[in-house]
Amino acid sequence: MSIDMSQFYQVFFEEAGENLAAMESLLLELDVEAPDLETLNAIFRAAHSIKGGAGTFGFSDMAEVTHVLETLLDRLRKQELAPTVEMVDAFLQAGDVLKSQLQAHQEGEEYEDSRVTEVCRHLERLARADNAEGDVPASSAGETQPAGTVEAESSVTHWRLAFEPAGIGQGTPDERRALFEALGELGRIQDIGTGETERCLWQLTSTAGRGAIEEILAFVCEPGQVEIDTIETLEAPAETEAETETAYGFFTDAPGLQGDAAFGEAASAPAPDQDELGYGFFEGAPGTEYGAEERTGASDSTPDQTQAFGFQAEILESDGYGFFRDAPGTEAAIDQEHSGYGLFGGSPGMDRVAAVAHQERLDDERGYGIFNSAPGSPESRLDDDASAPISTAASPAKSAMERESRAGNAPKRPATADSSIRVSVEKVDQLINLVGELVITHAMLADSAAGLDPVVHERIMAGLSNLERNSRDLQEAVMSIRMMPISFVFNRFPRVVRDTAASLGKRVTLKLIGEDTELDKGLIERLADPLNHLVRNSIDHGIERPEARLAAGKPETGEIVLRASHRGGSVVVEVSDDGAGLNREKLLAKAAKQGIPMPDNPSDKDVWQLIFHAGFSTAERVTDISGRGVGMDVVRRNIEDMNGRVEVDSTAGRGTHITIRLPLTLAILDGLSVRMGEEMFILPLTVIQESIQPRAEQFKTIVGKGRVVQINDEYLPLVSLHDVFSSGRPEPNLLDGILVIVETNEGRAAVLVDELVAQHQVVIKSLETNYRKVEGVSGATIMGDGRVALILDVDALVRLSRRAGG
């Protein structure tokens, strides 16, 4: 393999990350009581893809963990074991370990932690835990097998015991027989290697675990003196006894493999490989047996040992992933059973495409279907049973495979799904900037053409209106590149809720609504932390313990709802729980204690706002989840940084409802342009509530200075842009202006402007690129006439105005 794999690392990281996330969400979906085979298969495939990638790229630590994971998963999906909550927990832990490993690799480090071995052991133990349901499982595997293949022996394990009789005090044949019989009580035992040699080789086919065998051995010797290996745990169930024996003999005779720890691995690794990505991708050796052996592990009926050893050696050498063994050969066709991988099989030009195809695969996980039409790979071969006419030589192999693929039931990835590409965010941003320029240029053109006579310049006008439509469409299309469904954030919450609730001893279900709602990728990333905080808060403070809930006449299990929706030009994300709600008295008492000034008769809204104060926590005790009082203020700041706002609504005993309102994107803003003197400003539409023509009696002053406006029984602070931006000109008559009522984080305020001009979609430009932050202004934009307009930040305006007034 002379290709430098490191250039594909990033692809692997992304893929593995996605697979891990997929695996996690599937695990959480999994109903332990009634496991869905399809879900199990999907989990298995995700694990398997990770293993494949990890192996290929040489991240053996990840491959090891996934291998163990996969072993257990494989037994689950074959229904040899029934999933338990413990297993799901173990899987989730393994997923966490893998994530840490992945991250370590991404940073170019190795992940070292005792957790790794711990998790592996746990999984191994679970995988070995034999349940007595040996008879249940085979059905799904069995039915797809050709007649006469089998009596199902699902949960049996084939153990290979190797020892030197003299060494363990079993020198005489009689003694040996006694041990032989003792072991025979566990299952079927066969002597397969004892003869003239010094070494005894027994094969035990039993449902017993290693522990049981060791126990028996312990009567006669130190368990360490006997090498016990598992042989093809995974394959065993489906094979006929005879086949297994053949296989066994074949492997044990392999020079240099005896007692090799890698043996078990080598023998079992190929088996699960069949359903998924990558493994044995292009192999299809000239000799038909190659493929067959790899597929079926060791069950081939006509083992050509020389070849087989060659293969085996190769496997050991390359960690078991036979990626590039690309030779034109009929066996490759067998690959086709597996959801379209190995589409190249049987194609005459296979050697040539193989390398390309490999690239393709790395470039795009879903790109397998690309060469569908490659000569020599007829569509029909995609079918599960298509292998029948193809593989003539290795019928046992084929049948085993057929079973595999059916049992695995790998859903075909549709060939159309490969139409996605990975593009760096910078490129997309550059595109967005350019389109923004185009929109501005159009606005300028339209502006200068406005004076032309539409009759005389009809073609210019028509061209301009076309340009407008096209650039608007273009803008929308480009913006949509950055749009992602909010499920990218939401999907982590089932896990968060599960873990948090479990650690707090509460029962909580999570309901996700509107996961398809799309918003800007940049926002999605920045939304994750605040949401995480809110959800954990809800579980910790909101949802009561089961007893308390029952006592309050509520169902024992609390519910948290995460809902996303588009409302107007913004995205609304709501987090609501049916917990205890906020406690008004407690909040007020705490505020008094901390010296936070509160009005005499504060509205609920004012009180709820208290939770956003830094250092404010009503939790009686600090947990590792929340209660330190840092958090809500950070949540609010994060959301305000995104030009969004947070609202809290709560009813004691009924629950709390937190609403986050966000703009669709960070790059474009819906705004209202307002004029003050000769300057134009943009007010974000999200903050505007209404605008009114003021009457003289609405203006009042307080101690002659602070000015307020009376609007519907409410006195709002008056913010005059003239004052704040000290235009230097005398303030025009108040009554000539327009009051825009805006919502700030300190309540409503009235902004006095000269005129409302128009509503625009403006491209947000940072002032900080070449200048610095300006108070009261959140950014700038370029208007149709090419001039710069400042985008107002109403929260800061109110602060500025207060400072100017006070």
Place this chain on the structure above:
Amino acid sequence: MNDERREGSAVATDSAREYLTFTLGEEEYGIDILKVQEIRGYDAVTKIANSPDFIKGVINMRGIIVPIIDMRLKFHLGQVEYNEFTVVIILNISGRIVGLVVDGVSDVIALRGDQIRPAPEFGSVLDTAYIDGLATLDERMIIMVDIEKLMTSQEMGLVDQTHLAVA
């Protein structure tokens, strides 16, 4: 373009460097030409609230928001009506783009290091920290300004740092 210039200047370093000179009232100033991105006419600016008076505002230069500084006001040389000769020198100082309003651009000159003499100390009357030295060319005195130091200085408040307004 820039590269060419830089190469040219590299050849010239041992002997001379090139400077762009501009006038502010009666005085003539020189700045390192490598910092100059372009020269353009004066456009209407958008004022920025609560900024020092020498910051005229910002303009849109092909989609980039550029702050504009009036050097006359900065150097306290009195206010002048802008006319058709008023030009804006667009500087690129380590990636930040700033425009300078000056009365007019006069010349590009090459000066050797030994042609630039240190400016005398004016004590507290005048801060000479940003003046590299004085050069004489055809009887004219040119004040060499370290424009990068000036533009990134705290008192300009162009860069986000604790902003100190100039008294």
